[in-house]
Amino acid sequence: MDFKAYLQNKEFVLLDGAMGTLIQQSKAEYNSVPEELNITSADLIESFHKKYIESGADIIYSNTFGANAYKLKDSGYTVEEIIGAGVRNAKNAAKGTNTLVALDIGPIGQLMEPSGSLSFDEAYDYFKQQVIAGKDADVIVFETMTDLYELKAAVLAAKENSDKPIIATMTFERNGRTFTGVAPASMAVTLTGLGVDAIGVNCSLGPDELEPVISEISKYTELPLVIKANAGLPDPNSNEYDIMPERFSECVASLLKYGVKLIGGCCGTTPEYIAKIKEMLADKSFTASKPVVDTVVCSAEKAVEINQPRIIGERINPTGKKLFKQALEDNNIDYILTQALSQVGAGAEILDVNVGHPEIDEQKMMVRVLKAIQSVCDAPLQIDSTKPEVLEKGLRYYNGKPIVNSVNGEEKSLSSVLPLVKKYGASVVGLTLDENGIPKTAEGRFEIAKRIVERAEKIGINKKDVYIDCLTLTVSAEQDACRETLSALHRVKTELGCKICLGVSNISFGLPNRELVNSTFLTMALEEGLDLPIINPNVASMSGAVRAYRVLSGTDKNSSDFINEYNKASATVSVSSDKKDIDIFTAVCSGLKGEASAITAKLLESTDAMQIVNDMLIPALDKVGVDFENNKIFLPQLIQSANTAQECFEVIKNHLSKTSCSPVSRGKIILATVKGDIHDIGKNIVKVLLDNYGYTVVDLGRDVDPQLIVDTAVEKNIKMIGLSALMTTTLKSMEDTIRLIRERKELQNPDGTSKCVVFVGGAVLTEDYAMKIGADYYCRDAKESVDTAKRVLG
Amino acid sequence: MIKLEKLNRSEAVRYLGGAGISLNYRMDVLFSECESEILKTANPKFLYLEKSLPDSRLTAGNDIKSHLDGCEKAIVICATLGAEIDRLIRVSQISDMAKAVVLDSLASVAVEQLCSKIDELIAEKHPEYYMTFRFSPGYGDYPVELQPVILNMLDAPRKIGLTANENYLLAPSKSVTAVTGLSKEPIAQKKRGCAVCNMRERCKYRRNGEHCGF
Structure with a gap:
């Protein structure tokens, strides 16, 4: 029997208990990681597996939890050796039984960006190596994960390099979140979308404390759920756990109603626990979880259910915005982040992100902007581009379940966009237009909507993840167009049962008092069933119309959100400044x-x-x-x-x-925190000051590759570069960066001297050291950086 | 579990190079706001482990040896305010940089206060011992390369989500690892001094040829 047959035919699937606990009890010695025992004490490890098989486990986990290249660095073994031996030991133990072997993979052991410095691609490569090394296992398990982004990299590495089924479990704390802040709902929605086979929780808490998390997860997925809890809490001195096998299995029994199908134990559990669970399960039957929520999009921290009108903020889009285009050209990500935060502050619950501009590399920019927004803002995002390759990049590097904007009825679009939506488990906006343009009639648009939904369903995208946009036309050009849009919208909603999305502001082009027309049209569309208005939330009448609609339609219970919002507003308005006469x-x-x-x-x-x-x-x-x-x-x-x-x-x-004068700039300066360094507050302070003194700062961020700094200097013809490093360990990167700047031909004068002035700063840097590594200036603080810029650029 | 209650504001002002400056009304409001946000957002967690000395895995360089001189035991400590604080500081760097630097320095104060509370806890559990101050990788010649060694010793990545990157920087950033010595005999009061201070290169006292007295 393979894994899928197990899921179908067995009432419950029994997993094993802790490997680490048995290793500790045996007092087996190892050098740097317990996975070495796969090679040095293969018989011992095999005997542990056998104990679990004897106690009834249907699936045993190989002893490979920490067997990644990062953790094995000092062990003297390769990933292939340790994982090869680990899977072999488990296979040997399972010989002659129906027991399956799972390749067990834990977190890499470094925090990922933005909190740490491990990138998505690096994480992917670590996992890929493990997946390939463990190809002989029957199932792949990712467990004890605390970062959804890391888990996404892991799942993609498994899916793209193996056809084995995937079990994914995360570790939650008492506050119902993981260490990195992941919400159970986000985990469930994202992993279900990515197409794993079973999800759940392991480690950190005892089964008695996991109920809130498991019940929350079960609301968002139909997948079979997994529980592998700790045997309670360890005593700090003896390291013994406080929940005994009997009580453990009783606690697990009370969780079965949430759709739990795969059960085992984590830290502190032993074969006795597994045997007890087996006993307990004998007279129980499986109850599938029944998700109660409809359609959801999410970031890692926040899930937004589309069960009432939700505002999508439209401001992150360069179309018709001079300053935004300039920001894209200058790589001024902070400008975009400010737009993100201000929209969320004004009531946006989802943000559309469009960075299409001919002067820049849209793929790279999309990834950069998505990551940056997700590092400061928990609103789910809508990835907006006309180019499928940009959508794909965005989908890959997004953390959570996004919306794709958009697909349309054209064959080319359907066949390029929908498979991406399926692969990455996103939602998608379907525009009711095709190669013949926008149909004039509601009937024509409805037909296209139907076609899009059918195609989506055909490749396995759930209808509830397709949001149809019936397209707003300009009412001053064609007055009947408004009616057609609204009646198409109504039909799609009632007959196809899809969620409805609509960009609103086109309606008023060419008319005076556009705001009034827009908000009136918005209200009309909401009444016809609009779920996702794409608007500028900073316009008070627009976000206000949505809030008022929620009150009037009864979704804002007791009008509490509404009262909250507008009481707060009237309180702040009354604070007026009486310092009018200051200069x-x-x-x-x-x-x-x-x-x-x-x-x-x-x-x-x-x-x-x-x-x-x-x-x-x-x-x-x-x-x-x-x-x-x-x-x-x-x-x-x-x-x-x-x-x-x-x-x-x-x-x-x-x-x-x-007045169409060019903006005042006193010169361009690159700022970067060097490769390997993730402390960037100092660099950001310098940036604020330089900005304010009228310099144009090209901020390359933190942990920046020296090559990128040099390339940017050449490409943008920049004569001044500021580098920051906080730790002694990263001063080496600073030195390397300066050397690369000096070596680059395009940055040299004909006589071989450097065209670029490099100034450096950071907590551990000294003037002497700065000179030694070839900097032109050492700046003790932000103020000195400005003084230096004045001296160099004027 | 340790709960932080109040943060030492003048210490945070000192970190920001404002020693001796009295806060005006606007600064006072800003510090109060930041303090309450830090206390609300922090998710303090810590681990510690008793080790008998000598322990070759803990010692590298001369400074730690002289620090632990005469001690029978060492307590290995790690502590963090959690990842949410990093995010809080990141967000305010976009919206309000002045607030960001205040949050940043108050968070540094908070993690120090957390460590002091851990010291008290250890002292309570070992009434028969005298304790040294906390000595961290990066002080003097004690190599930062020990950062991951200490974290793994405590199983910190799994238990409290505290990790080090390839350059031995701790993440989440408002975190500490340290070694404290325990001795049955009184320990000569050592001053921490500039050589082992994180502030040494940006310290205004030092720049003016003075000493903070710590």
């Missing part, structure tokens, strides 16, 4: 943001922009700098003043871009 110099020195930008806007009516910059803002910043050096103010105050000046510069920039 811009004082506002900047005291760090009064709101006041300063208002004063700047007023000044621009009568004063030349450059005069404001040179005669007011720069002198104010200079005074702040002097105060900082004289210890009259300290870092947070320096930054507040700099930020205030920044607001003023923004007002001026906007003013200039309207």
Whole structure:
């Protein structure tokens, strides 16, 4: 019998208990990792497997939990040797029985980006090596995972390099989340989408404490669930666990109602526990879990159920936005992150992400932006591109279950986009248009919607994951078009039973008071069944229409969200500033943001922009700098003043871009935290200050490859580069980076001297050391960086 | 379990190079806001293990040897505020950098306070011993390469989600590993001194030729 037959034919599937506990009890000695015993004490390991088989286990886990290249680094063995031996021992033990052998794979042991520095691709490669080394096993198990992103890399590595079934379990804490903050709902939704065969929980807690997590998971998936709990809590001194076999199996019995089918034990459990569970299961029958939620999208931390109108924020899109395009060209990711956070603050529950711009590499940018947004914001994302290769990259590197925007009725689109949606387990927006354009009638659009849904279902995408967009046309061009859109929308909703998505603002092109038309149309569409309005949530009347609709349709129970939102708003409005008479110099020195930008806007009516910059803002910043050096103010105050000046510069920039002058920039500077270093707050402080003093900063982020720094300098013709490193261990990277900058031909003058000025900083750096590794300037703090920029670029 | 209650604000001001500066009203509000966010977001976790000395896996370089001189036992400690704090600081770096630096320094204070509480816990359990101060990889010539060794000794990646990357940086970042010595005989009060201080290169006292007295 193979694994799938087990799932179908057996009421329950019994897994084994802990391997580590048996190894500890045996006092077997090993050098660096317990997996070495697969080779040095093969008989012992085999005998442990046999004990579990004798106690009734249908599946045994190979002793390969930590057998990855990172953890085996100092063991003297290769992954292939340890895993090969591990699977062989288990196979030997199972010989002559029906017991299956699972290749057991645990976390790599390093935190992934953004908290750590392990990248998705690196994680994938570690897992791929393990999967291939364990090809003789019958099942692949990923367990004790705490990061959904790492688990996604693992599952893809398994799916793309093996055809074995996959079991995936994660470890949750008492607060119902994993160490990295993963919610059980997100885990269930994402893994179900990726097509694993069974999911569940293992380790960390006893079975008595796992009920909340298991019951939550069961709401979001039809998959058979797995429980492999610890035998309670260990005593810190004796390392003995406090739940005995009898009680353990009683606790497990009470969880069967949630759809649990695969049961074993983790830390502290032994063959006796497994035997007890087997006894307990004898008179029980399996109850499949019945997911109660409809359709869900998620990030790792947050699942959003589409059971009421949910706002998709549309602002992350360069179309028609000069500043956004500029930000993309300058790699100014912070600009995009600000847009993300402000939309979420205004009520967006999902964010559309479109970075299509001819001047940039859209694939790379999409991945970069998705990762960056996910590092600061837990709203699920909608990956928006016309290019399937961009969608694929986005889907691969997204953490959670995203929406793809979009597929349409054209054959080319259906056959390129839908398989990606299936493979990565996403939802998808289906546009009701095809090679003949947008049908005029509701009937025509309905037909396309039907075609899209049929095709999706044919390749295994659930209808509930297809969100149909019946397309908004401009009412000033064709007044009947509004009716057609709404009636198509109504038919799709009622006859096909799909969720409905719609971009709203096209409706009002060419009309005055567009906002009024938009919000009225939005309300009409909501009443016809719109689930996912794509809008600008920063426009109060738009997000307000959705909130009001939720009250009126009865989804916002007791109007509590509504009251919360608008009570809060009226409370803040009443705080008015009575410091109207302060000047811009004082506002900047005291760090009064709101006041300063208002004063700047007023000044621009009568004063030349450059005069404001040179005669007011720069002198104010200079005074702040002097105060900082004289210890009259300290870092947070320096930054507040700099930020205030920044607001003023923004007002001026906007003013200039309207009057079509080029924005003021005093020169371009690259900033990066060097390869291997993940502490970037210092670099970010420098960035804020340089920004505020009018320099254009190309921020390459942290843990940056030296090659990328050099290539960017060449490509953008940049003469000044700032590098930061916090730890002694990463100073070497700084040295390597500087060497690469000096070696690159394009960055040299004809006489061989360097065209690039390199300034460096960081906690462990000294002036002497900076000179030794070939930097031009050592900057002790952010303020000195600005002084250096002034000296070099003017 | 240890719960943090109040954070030492003047210590955080000192980390930010503001020693001697009295907080004005706006700064005071900002520090209060940041303090309550840190206390709400922190998920303090720690592990420790008693080791008999000498233990060759713990000793490397001269400084740790002199630190543990005369001690019979060492306590190996790791502690973290958890990954959520990193995210909190990351988010505020986008929305408000001034707040971010205050959060960052208060979080550093918080992890120090967590460690002090762990010290108290250890002292309670070992009333018959005198304790040294905490000595961490990276102090003096004690190599940071010991970071993963200590973490693995404590099974920290699995038990509390604390890891080191390939450059021996701890992640989550507001974390500490350390070794404390236990001795039955009184220990000569050693000053930590600049050589073993994390602040040594950005310390304003040191820059002005002074010493913080720590």
